[in-house]
Amino acid sequence: MGEYEVSDVPGQIIDYIARDSKGHILSQKEHITKGKFSFMSEVYDAYEICFISKVPPHQRGIPQEVSLVTKKGVETKSYEGIGEASKLKPLEVDLKRLEDLSDSIVRDFVLMRKREEEMRDTNGKSENTLQAQNNMIMF
Known part of the structure; x- marks a missing residue:
């Protein structure tokens, strides 16, 4: 469970994807700016949450800031x-x-x-x- 917020850069689109250590997709969303996500698992594992910036070919990519707050277990x-x-x-x-x-x-x-x-x-x-x-x- 968590919340995210991505800085706005004109022309760039952000997606996120959350996976477990085996590569199974637990949560994903496209064209994000701010929001919440959650996923559940019965096993103790390492999880990765990736934010992917998509830039049009004619545009140079600009760094973006991502704020991510996660909670696990009892906190949720x-x-x-x-x-x-x-x-x-x-x-x-x-x-x-x-x-x-x-x-x-x-x-x-x-x-x-x-x-x-x-x-x-x-x-x-x-x-x-x-x-x-x-x-x-x-x-």
Whole structure:
């Protein structure tokens, strides 16, 4: 979920496209200047949001400024709407928000721990390879 705003340059047209790491298109729009976008995914992944400036052949391209604000996870939920739909008291809505936030933090720590282990494995393999090469050079 996010918002964007692109500076106006006469003759230049801006499109945006959002993709996941496999290249699947999650969201796209043509001829944009200002607006919002959103997409959902069930998996943790890297996403790219590209803004493409199209310039007519007879015109020289001019740099454009793009303002982009993104939100993810718990930030995107409307807890007021959830509270109204479930007829929750304000304190219960706050408790639900804190519960979701703590779940998000736990998931982030699990992912960081997994990355740390992967990096440690990579460093160990690199160290062993370098030691083997150094031993071969000495003999």
